[in-house]
Amino acid sequence: MAKRYFLESDNGGGIRSIVKHWIYGERPVPPFPQTVQIQTLSGCNARCQFCPNGHTTNRLSMGSMDEDLFRKIVNEVVQHPVRRISPYLMNEPLADPRLPDLIRYITERKRRGTSTSISTNATYLTSDMGQRLIESGLDSLMISFHGIRKETYETSMGNLDWETHLNQVNQFIELRRRGKSKKPVVTVTMVHTATLDQELEEIRDYWNSRGVIVRIHTLENRSHPWVDGKAINIKPMKPYSNCDRLMGQAYLLWNGDVVLCCVDWERTTILGNVTNQSVESVWQGESYTAYRRKYLAGNIGGTLCEGCKVQDEGDFKFKPSWSLQGLIRGERYPYTPLPPPFPLQPTKKTLPVRAR
Ligand SMILES: C[S@@+](CC[C@H](N)C(=O)[O-])C[C@H]1O[C@@H](n2cnc3c(N)ncnc32)[C@H](O)[C@@H]1O
Ligand code: SF4
Numbered sequence: 556m557a558k559r560y561f562l563e564s565d566n567g568g569g570i571r572s573i574v575k576h577w578i579y580g581e582r583p584v585p586p587f588p589q590t591v592q593i594q595t596l597s598g599c600n601a602r603c604q605f606c607p608n609g610h611t612t613n614r615l616s617m618g619s620m621d622e623d624l625f626r627k628i629v630n631e632v633v634q635h636p637v638r639r640i641s642p643y644l645m646n647e648p649l650a651d652p653r654l655p656d657l658i659r660y661i662t663e664r665k666r667r668g669t670s671t672s673i674s675t676n677a678t679y680l681t682s683d684m685g686q687r688l689i690e691s692g693l694d695s696l697m698i699s700f701h702g703i704r705k706e707t708y709e710t711s712m713g714n715l716d717w718e719t720h721l722n723q724v725n726q727f728i729e730l731r732r733r734g735k736s737k738k739p740v741v742t743v744t745m746v747h748t749a750t751l752d753q754e755l756e757e758i759r760d761y762w763n764s765r766g767v768i769v770r771i772h773t774l775e776n777r778s779h780p781w782v783d784g785k786a787i788n789i790k791p792m793k794p795y796s797n798c799d800r801l802m803g804q805a806y807l808l809w810n811g812d813v814v815l816c817c818v819d820w821e822r823t824t825i826l827g828n829v830t831n832q833s834v835e836s837v838w839q840g841e842s843y844t845a846y847r848r849k850y851l852a853g854n855i856g857g858t859l860c861e862g863c864k865v866q867d868e869g870d871f872k873f874k875p876s877w878s879l880q881g882l883i884r885g886e887r888y889p890y891t892p893l894p895p896p897f898p899l900q901p902t903k904k905t906l907p908v909r910a911r
Pocket of ligand 1: 599605606607643644645646647648674675676697698699744745746772773774775776777782
C-alpha cells in the first residue's frame with residue numbers, strides 16, 4: 556500500500572489541518588529524497604521485450620556522467636539520511652567500466668543506514684568485474700534474468716544469449732560464495748509476463764538451489780505505448796494510481812537532468828538539473844512542487860502519470876529456506892545446485908557490442 560503525502564507548503568497551517576492529515580495517515584513530502592538513482596552512462600545493450608529502451612536510445616542524447624558531477628552529487632547526498640543510492644537509471648550499469656570505482660566512492664562516504672544497489676543484465680559481469688564489485692562494498696546486486704529456459708530467456712531478453720549469461724551469473728554466485736563475502740546480497744529478478752509465467756516454479760527451484768533470492772516484478776507499461784502494444788500481461792493492466800515515486804525518489808540522468816521517474820524513458824518531464832544546482836534545491840524547487848501539487852490533486856491529464864499502468868498484482872519474492880545442514884556447513888542457504896534445464900552448448904552468437 557503506497558503512503559499518502561501532502562505538501563507542507565500547501566498545508567494551510569492550524570490545528571485542523573494537522574489533524575486532518577493525521578486522520579488520513581498522510582505525511583509531508585520529505586525535504587530530501589529517500590532514494591537517489593544516478594545514471595553514470597546512458598544506453599543499454601539489451602532489447603528486452605517489455606522495456607522501452609530500444610525505442611529511445613537512438614533518438615536521445617547519450618553520454619556518460621562527468622566524474623566531478625558524480626562526486627558533487629554523492630558528496631551532497633551522503634549528508635542526508637537517504638535509504639538507498641543506486642548508481643544506474645534506465646541503463647545497463649555494468650557497461651560503465653568505472654562503476655565499481657564509483658560505488659567505492661559512495662561506500663567510503665555513505666552513512667550507516669544508506670545502502671547501495673544496482674540492477675544488471677549481467678552481460679558485462681565478467682569475473683574481473685565481479686571481483687571489483689565485491690571489493691567496491693556494493694550492498695545489493697539485482698540480476699535481471701527473465702526465465703530459466705533458453706527459449707523463454709531469449710524471447711524475453713531479445714538479443715542476449717542464454718548460455719553466456721547463465722554461465723556468467725553462476726560464475727559470479729560461485730565467486731561470491733567462495734570469497735565468503737556477505738556483500739553484495741544477490742537477487743535474481745524478472746518481470747512477470749506471459750512469456751515466463753509457466754516456469755515460475757522451475758525458476759524458483761533453480762535459483763534457490765544456488766542460495767539466491769528470486770524477486771518477481773510486476774509488469775508495468777512504463778507509460779510507453781510500445782510496452783502496451785506487446786500485450787504480454789497475464790493479468791489486466793490498471794492505472795498506477797497509488798504510485799509514490801515522485802514523493803520519495805530522485806532520478807538523475809548522466810547530464811544532470813532530473814527526470815520525473817524511472818519510467819520517463821523519453822525524458823518528457825525534466826524537473827531541474829543538478830550540474831549547477833543542488834539535489835535539494837531541485838527537489839524542493841518550483842517544477843517539482845507544481846507537478847506534485849497536480850498529482851496529489853488527481854489532476855494528471857496530459858502528464859506522463861496519466862498513461863502509467865501496472866499489472867493488477869504486487870511484486871513477490873521466493874526466498875530460500877534455511878537448512879540445519881547448511882548452517883552447520885556455514886552456508887546461509889542449502890546449496891545443492893540444480894543443473895541448468897538443458898545442457899549448456901557452446902554459444903554460436905557473438906556478444907552484443909558494449910553500450911556507449
Ligand atoms: C530498466 S532496467 C535497468 C537496469 C538493467 N539494465 C537491468 O535490466 O537490470 C531496471 C529494472 O526495470 C525492470 N523493467 C524493465 N521494463 C519493465 C517493465 N515494463 N515493467 C516492469 N519492470 C521493468 C527490469 O527488469 C529491471 O529489473
Ligand atoms: S537489460 Fe534492462 S535496460 Fe536493458 S533492455 Fe533489458 S530491462 Fe531494459
